[in-house]
Amino acid sequence: MTTPAIPPMPERPEIGGSTRLYAVLGCPVAQVKAPALLNPVFARLGLDAVLVPVLAEPAHLGEIVRGLQRIGNLDGLLVTVPHKAEVRRYADTVSSAVTQSGSANALRREPDGRWSAENFDGIGFVRGLRASGFDLSGKRVSLIGAGGAGGALAAAVLAAGAAHLDVCDRDESRVSEVTNRLGPYWPGRLTGSVVPRLDGADLAVNATPLGLRPEDPLPFDVAGLPPGAEVADIIMEPRETALLRAAEARGHRIHHGSHMLIHQLDLYREFFRLNAPERAELS
Numbered sequence: 001m002t003t004p005a006i007p008p009m010p011e012r013p014e015i016g017g018s019t020r021l022y023a024v025l026g027c028p029v030a031q032v033k034a035p036a037l038l039n040p041v042f043a044r045l046g047l048d049a050v051l052v053p054v055l056a057e058p059a060h061l062g063e064i065v066r067g068l069q070r071i072g073n074l075d076g077l078l079v080t081v082p083h084k085a086e087v088r089r090y091a092d093t094v095s096s097a098v099t100q101s102g103s104a105n106a107l108r109r110e111p112d113g114r115w116s117a118e119n120f121d122g123i124g125f126v127r128g129l130r131a132s133g134f135d136l137s138g139k140r141v142s143l144i145g146a147g148g149a150g151g152a153l154a155a156a157v158l159a160a161g162a163a164h165l166d167v168c169d170r171d172e173s174r175v176s177e178v179t180n181r182l183g184p185y186w187p188g189r190l191t192g193s194v195v196p197r198l199d200g201a202d203l204a205v206n207a208t209p210l211g212l213r214p215e216d217p218l219p220f221d222v223a224g225l226p227p228g229a230e231v232a233d234i235i236m237e238p239r240e241t242a243l244l245r246a247a248e249a250r251g252h253r254i255h256h257g258s259h260m261l262i263h264q265l266d267l268y269r270e271f272f273r274l275n276a277p278e279r280a281e282l283s
Contacts, residue, residue, distance in 0.1 A: 020049040020073055022272070025056040025064065025087070026080035031212060031237035033261055034078050041265065045274055051078070058082060065090045069115060076272050077107040081209050084119075084148025091117035100155040102181060103148030106271055118271055120264040121149050122156025125234065128259030134203065134230055137161035144196050144219045145207030146174040149234055153207050154178055158186040165190050166197045168220075169208075198224040205232045211241035222247045233257050 024034045035051045042049045056064045061083055068074055069090065079087045084103035088094060091107055092114040098104045104117035129136060141162045143154055146169035154167055167190070169175045175192035183190050191197075198204055198220065210219040212235060222231065222243070231247035232255035244254045268274070 015050055016048070018048055020047070020075050021071065022049060022051040022076045022078065023054045023068055023074065024051060024078040024080060025054050025061075025083055027056055027058060027082060028212065029053045029055045029080070031235075032080055033236045033258065037261065037265060038268065041269065041274070047274060049075070056083065058086070061086055062090070069109070075109050078268075079105045079107070081149070082147065084121075085151070088117055091115045093117070095119065097122065097152070097155070100182065100185065101148075101152035102177065103151050105148075105152070106268065108272055119152050120267045120271070121152035121260065122159075124264035124267065125153050125260040126156045126160045127263035129232070129255065131263065132255060132259065134255070136203070138163045139202040140164045140200055142166050142168065142196060142198050142201040142204045143207055144168045144205065146171070146178045146192075147207070150207035151178050151181075153205060153234070154190075155182055155185075158182065158189060163189065166193055167191070168193045168196045170194055196220040196224070198226075198229075200226060201229050203230045203232060205234070206241075206243055207234055209235070211235045211238075211243055216242070218243050218246060222250055222252065225250075225252060227251070230255060234260055236261060
């Protein structure tokens with residue numbers, strides 16, 4: 001009998017006294033994919049750095065962020081649910097994308113010790129759609145979820161040329177915040193609702209946390225979608241959410257959450273100034 005080959009151990013960074021630190025903050029945090037994607041990037045670039053997950057309860061976010069920012073060899077933070085809007089308070093400067101979206105998903109320590117905030121969720125999502133063959137130009141989009149990620153996606157979808165965007169959230173104040181903030185940039189192309197408006201949508205997007213847990217209800221009823229509509233989810237884990245399974249079962253094309261993160265990797269590399277000593281390109 002042939003002995004099965006033992007699979008190689010996954011590539012892991014060697015951590016020492018000179019290692020630079022990055023952290024990804026979330027609650028929950030077990031589902032985050034950024035460490036599995038970025039740590040191999042550090043290794044391929046020959047950088048002595050590591051990205052670790054940090055479970056940050058909302059009630060303690062300020063203490064956690066301020067504590068991490070005081071660590072001398074910590075260079076950056078990534079941010080996921082539910083902290084993307086709140087974490088703006090802990091940045092000294094913010095980008096136009098942060099201002100438009102109302103949220104941030106990356107903070108960088110500057111040489112003078114100040115912290116800059118950026119948001120790559122929206123552009124990562126749009127690039128992921130384009131790479132999979134979906135062009136937002138002239139399309140009607142229904143976006144469910146007006147939190148930190150939802151605000152970023154809303155701004156990017158409109159900037160990418162969507163003809164109309166409806167933002168839906170059960171929290172009416174969240175909807176108003178997004179529509180009031182983005183309406184002046186794209187007049188006449190944005191509406192808000194507390195019940196999903198799916199009729200006529202070319203694309204329906206789940207930007208809520210619903211789907212992270214097996215017992216979660218669907219964020220919207222896919223039966224309300226017109227034939228030919230595409231369904232996207234920004235949840236990374238599980239990859240096949242209940243929403244995507246339900247949409248695919250009804251014949252809709254689906255778009256996984258991992259695309260949004262994968263298409264942010266080059267943006268993170270540039271933002272965090274991750275330059276290989278002798279290699280100009282990521283292999």
